[in-house]
Amino acid sequence: MSVTSNETLVEAEAVAPAPAAAPKRRRGFFAGGHYIPYVMILPAVAALIGVMAYPLYSLFDLSFQNVNRYAQLVNPSLSRYIGLDGYTKVLSDDQFWEVVLRSVYFTVELVVLSMVLGMLFALLLNRVSPWAKVTVITVLMFVWAIPAIVTGTIFKWLFASKGGVIDYIGYLFGGTSETKNYDWFADPTVGLYVVSAAVIIWGALPFLVIGLHAALTQVPKELIEASKLDGANALQSFRHVVVPVIKPFLLVSASLSFIWDFQVFAQIFSLRNSSPEPGYWNIGIYLYEKGIVSSHYSDSSVISIAMILLMLAVLVFYIRQVIKIGAQD
Amino acid sequence: MAATDVHAETVTPLAAPKVRQKVRTTGQSRAMTWVWNTIALGFAAVMGFPIYWMIITTFKTNKDLIAKDPTFWPSTFSFESYKTIFDDPAFLPGLQNTLLITIGSVLLGLVVGFLAAVAVARFNFRGRNFFIVTMLVIQMVPLLAIIIPLFIVMKTADMTGTIFGVVLAYLVFTIPYVIWTLRSFIVNIPAELDEAAMVDGCTKWGAFFRVILPLTLPGLITTGVYSWIQAWNEFIVANTLLSSGGKQTSMIWLTFYSTTPTRGADFGAQMAGALLVSLPVIILFVIFQKKLSAGLTAGAVKG
Numbered sequence: 001m002s003v004t005s006n007e008t009l010v011e012a013e014a015v016a017p018a019p020a021a022a023p024k025r026r027r028g029f030f031a032g033g034h035y036i037p038y039v040m041i042l043p044a045v046a047a048l049i050g051v052m053a054y055p056l057y058s059l060f061d062l063s064f065q066n067v068n069r070y071a072q073l074v075n076p077s078l079s080r081y082i083g084l085d086g087y088t089k090v091l092s093d094d095q096f097w098e099v100v101l102r103s104v105y106f107t108v109e110l111v112v113l114s115m116v117l118g119m120l121f122a123l124l125l126n127r128v129s130p131w132a133k134v135t136v137i138t139v140l141m142f143v144w145a146i147p148a149i150v151t152g153t154i155f156k157w158l159f160a161s162k163g164g165v166i167d168y169i170g171y172l173f174g175g176t177s178e179t180k181n182y183d184w185f186a187d188p189t190v191g192l193y194v195v196s197a198a199v200i201i202w203g204a205l206p207f208l209v210i211g212l213h214a215a216l217t218q219v220p221k222e223l224i225e226a227s228k229l230d231g232a233n234a235l236q237s238f239r240h241v242v243v244p245v246i247k248p249f250l251l252v253s254a255s256l257s258f259i260w261d262f263q264v265f266a267q268i269f270s271l272r273n274s275s276p277e278p279g280y281w282n283i284g285i286y287l288y289e290k291g292i293v294s295s296h297y298s299d300s301s302v303i304s305i306a307m308i309l310l311m312l313a314v315l316v317f318y319i320r321q322v323i324k325i326g327a328q329d
Numbered sequence: 330m331a332a333t334d335v336h337a338e339t340v341t342p343l344a345a346p347k348v349r350q351k352v353r354t355t356g357q358s359r360a361m362t363w364v365w366n367t368i369a370l371g372f373a374a375v376m377g378f379p380i381y382w383m384i385i386t387t388f389k390t391n392k393d394l395i396a397k398d399p400t401f402w403p404s405t406f407s408f409e410s411y412k413t414i415f416d417d418p419a420f421l422p423g424l425q426n427t428l429l430i431t432i433g434s435v436l437l438g439l440v441v442g443f444l445a446a447v448a449v450a451r452f453n454f455r456g457r458n459f460f461i462v463t464m465l466v467i468q469m470v471p472l473l474a475i476i477i478p479l480f481i482v483m484k485t486a487d488m489t490g491t492i493f494g495v496v497l498a499y500l501v502f503t504i505p506y507v508i509w510t511l512r513s514f515i516v517n518i519p520a521e522l523d524e525a526a527m528v529d530g531c532t533k534w535g536a537f538f539r540v541i542l543p544l545t546l547p548g549l550i551t552t553g554v555y556s557w558i559q560a561w562n563e564f565i566v567a568n569t570l571l572s573s574g575g576k577q578t579s580m581i582w583l584t585f586y587s588t589t590p591t592r593g594a595d596f597g598a599q600m601a602g603a604l605l606v607s608l609p610v611i612i613l614f615v616i617f618q619k620k621l622s623a624g625l626t627a628g629a630v631k632g
Contacts, residue, residue: 040448041460043441044508047500052467055478062478073481121372127358127365136369139377145614146380147562149580150603153587154383157596165382165399180398202379263471266564266580273588284473291477292569304474315469322465 063087063301070295090302095278096286100306102192103262103283109193110261114201115254118208125213137210144206152270155199159184185272188279192268196280199267204260208253215249216242248321255318262311283307386600387411394597410597414605423582424606429492430567430578431560434499438556439549441500442507447541449508450515461512464505472501473565480569490574498566503556510555514548515541547620554617558610579606 063086065079066072072079090096125133146154159166161183171180185191219242227237243250265284268276276285287307291300386394390407393400414420448454449461479498480489488494518541526536564580571577577585583606586592587599614621 034454037448037452037454037457040452041445044445044504045460047441047497047504048467050482051479051498051501052470052475055475055482056470058478058481059475062481073484121369124365124369124372127362128369129362129366132366132369136373136376139373141614141618142380142611143376145558145607145611147580147607147610149562149564149583150607151379153583153599153603154379156587157386157600158379158382160596163394163396163399163596168399202376205376259469259471263473265473269564270584270587273593274584275588284471287473287476288565292480292572297477297481300477304477307471307474311469311471315466318469319462319465323462 059301059304062298063305065298067297068295068299073295073297086298086302090299090306096303096306099281099283099286100310102281106192106197106282107258107262109197110200110204110264111254111257113197114204114208114257114261117201118205118212118253121205121209122212122216125209126216140206140209143202144210146203148203148266149270151199151203152267152272155195155202155267156271156273159195161185188277191272192280192282196268196271199271200261200264203267204257208257211249211253212246215246219245248324251321252318255314255321258314259311259318263307283310383600383604386597387604389597391597394595410595410601411605413595413598414601417586419577419582419585420602420605423577423579426492426571426576427561427578427580430495430499431557433492433496434503434560435553435556437496438500438503438507439553442504442552443511443545443549445504446508446511446515447537450512451520461508464508467501468505468509475501476565476569479566483570489570490572490576492576495567495570495578498570499560499563502559506555506559507552510552511545511548514545518544551617551620554613554621557613561610582606 064081064083066082066086067076067079069078121136125136128136158164161167161181164184166184167175167180167182170182171177184195223241223245224237227241232240263284264282265288268280268282268285269288272280276289281289283303283306287300287303290296290303385401385403387410388406388408389400389403390405390409393403445460449457483489483494483498486494488497522544523536523540526540527533531539562580563578564584567578568581568584571581583599583602586602592598
C-alpha cells in the first residue's frame, strides 16, 4: 500500500478523467483514494475485534487455565495453565454428555415440529379467504413482537398447577378434578419436551409461517396447474413443483431455526423461575449455570468451545446457502 | 420446464375441457374454503390465546386471580396490578436503563454499520469478500458462547455494571446485521446518481448527505427498528454484565420480579409487568410490520 501510487492514480484521474480508464473501481460517490473504504470499515472492525474477536481469543486462552473460582478471576496470579486437563475434566463428565444429547434431541424436536407446522399453516394461508388471512397474520404479528423472556413468563402462568388455564381447559374437556391441578413441571421430560417446546414453537411460528407463505406466493400458479394436468396429485406436485421453487428459503429457515433453537435460553430460564432444574438444562442453560452461577469460568469456556464446534457444521451449510442465494441477485 | 411444454400442447387444442375443469375446481374450493377458514381461525385463536390471557389477567381483581377456576373474562376490571407495578421502585429505573442501552446501541450500530455498508457496497477493495463473510459468521456465533470472556474483557476494562459496556457488547449483533441489510439498499442506488450530483456541483460529502443518505433512509429505519427490538429484548448479556453494578434492564427486572417470594404468586402484577415491558416492541412492530418482516428476511436470507 504505497502512498505514492495512490496519489499518482488520483492525480491521473484528475488530469484525465477518462471514464473508461478504470470503470470497475470507485464509481460514483467519492471516486478516489484506496484508503477510504478501509477508513469506513475501521470503526466496525475495531468494535467487533473488541467485543468478538478478542473475547473469542480469551475463550481459548481461558479453556487451558484453571480459573474456576471468582477469586482467581479477580486475582489472575492465583490461576495457572493446566493444558488439556480442563478438557479432560469436562469431557469425562457424564452430565456434559447428558446435556449435549438433550440439546440435540430438543433441537431436533423443535426444528422438525416448527418447520412442519410452519409449512402446514403457510399452505393453509394460501387457501383461506382474504379476511381470514389478514386475521391470522395480524395475530402472528403480535405473537412475533412478544419478547422471549415475557413469553416464558406468560406460559408459566398458563401452565401453572394452581389457577393455570391449560389445566382448567383440560378439565372442561372431560378431565377429572386432578387434571385441574396437574403439575406440568414436576417431570422435566414433560416440562422440557412439551411445555418449553410449546413456548419456543409458539414464538418461532410467526417468522416461519409468514416467511414460508411469502415464499409460496413466489411459486408460479401455472407450474402447479401444469403438474396437475400431468396427473400429479397434490402431494406429488408439492414435492416436485413447490419444494424446488421455495428450496432456498426452506433451507435457510431450517438452518436459522437450528441456530436459534440450539442456543435457546431465555424462554426456559423465565419459564423455570430463573433457576431451571438440571433436567431442563440444555447447552445454553448449562453454560450459564456452570459459568455465571457457579463461577467455573474455565470449565464453561470448554463448554462454549464445544457449543461453537457443534454449531459449526450447520453454520458452514448455512453460509454456503446464503452466499449461493446472494450470488443470484 | 417439460411440464409447461406439455401443458401448452394439451391445453390449446382442448379449450372446452379446460373451462369445465375450472368451474369444477372453483365450485369445489368454495365449499372447502369454509373448512380452511375455520381451521385458520382455530389456529389464530390458539396462537392469540396466550396474549389474550396475559392482557385479561392484568385487569383481574385478586378475587378472580385466586378463584378456584380461572375465569375467561374478568368479573370487574381492576387496575390494581398496574398500581403494584408502578409502585415497585425498581420498575422505572429498569425501564430507563433499557431505554438508554437501546438508544445507544441503535445509534452507534447504525452509524458504524452504515459507514461500513457504504464501503462494502460502493468500493471494490482487497479483503471485501472476507469482510462480508466474517460479518455473516459473527452473526452466527452464539452470544451465549462468548458471554464468559466478554464478561472478563469488560471487567478488565472496568466496564461491567455500566450502561456503555452493554451498549458496546450489543454491537456484536447490531453491526453485522446493519451492514448486511444496508448493503443491499445502497447497492440498489445507482452510482450515476451520486456522480450526477457531483457534476451538478455537490462535494463528495454533499453527494453523500443529499443523495445516498436520503435514499438509504427506509433501510436505516428498518434496521434501526430491528436493532431496537434486539436490544430491548436482550437478556443474558445485560444480566451478566450489569449484575455487579446494581443496575438492571426491564427484562432482568421482570425475571427478578416474578421470582421474588412476595411477587412470585402475584400473576396479575407479573402479567401487567410483562405487558408493559413488551409494549414498546409491540408498538414498533405494529407500526413497521410490513417493512420489518421484509427486512428481517432480507437480512437473514438475501444478505
